[in-house]
Amino acid sequence: MVSNTITQEEFSQFKSLSRKKKVDSMEAYLIGVSGRRYNMQEVGAMVFGDENYSFTVSLIHRCYNFSGQNGGRYRNGCRFEQTYGYRVTRKDIEAFVKQYPNGTFSNGVTFDEFLTARANRARSVPAPTQRRSVPTPKEQKSPPLVDYQNYNYQPSGDNRFLLIAMGSISVLILLFLLMTGGLFKHWIISLIALSVAVGIFNLWKSL
Numbered sequence: 248m249v250s251n252t253i254t255q256e257e258f259s260q261f262k263s264l265s266r267k268k269k270v271d272s273m274e275a276y277l278i279g280v281s282g283r284r285y286n287m288q289e290v291g292a293m294v295f296g297d298e299n300y301s302f303t304v305s306l307i308h309r310c311y312n313f314s315g316q317n318g319g320r321y322r323n324g325c326r327f328e329q330t331y332g333y334r335v336t337r338k339d340i341e342a343f344v345k346q347y348p349n350g351t352f353s354n355g356v357t358f359d360e361f362l363t364a365r366a367n368r369a370r371s372v373p374a375p376t377q378r379r380s381v382p383t384p385k386e387q388k389s390p391p392l393v394d395y396q397n398y399n400y401q402p403s404g405d406n407r408f409l410l411i412a413m414g415s416i417s418v419l420i421l422l423f424l425l426m427t428g429g430l431f432k433h434w435i436i437s438l439i440a441l442s443v444a445v446g447i448f449n450l451w452k453s454l
Contacts, residue, residue, distance in 0.1 A: 310350030333366035
């Protein structure tokens with residue numbers, strides 16, 4: 248646990264800085280931007296518009312218990328990431344600064360300790376399981392049962408025409424045999440025509 252000594256004048260200057268300036272400075276110095284590492288003079292020029300603000304950049308980090316050279320300490324592939332399997336991002340810095348707006352120099356909390364707690368929480372939260380939706384087979388409608396005992400045949404229009412035609416032909420055959428005197432001579436044909444005519448008549452009557 249590190250504890251830096253910050254004067255009252257330095258603390259007043261630190262408190263006057265916006266949260267964004269603090270986060271921007273720490274991100275550029277500790278992580279880097281777009282894969283590039285920056286020293287404090289470069290961070291001062293980038294964040295505050297003047298490289299002479301490197302003292303301000305240094306003050307920000309001292310108020311958060313950093314000491315020595317820490318440029319790129321939490322860049323991609325850093326030792327912390329290799330140890331904990333946790334990649335440090337700007338959001339971590341934002342959460343740290345938001346939780347400790349007045350720095351951590353007085354309580355000795357370090358960014359490493361803050362990150363370690365976040366990394367442990369991230370590892371302890373189980374990954375959400377994705378439930379696979381098993382497709383259910385579509386319900387197959389079984390064909391309706393037919394009650395053949397009470398089944399009534401309903402012929403279509405074409406079938407009705409066919410019945411009328413067959414019945415008419417049977418009647419014509421009977422009339423022709425009757426008129427030519429061959430009704431009894433050709434009794435087999437007469438019997439067939441009569442049966443067809445009677446059957447069609449009974450079927451038509453039942454419709």
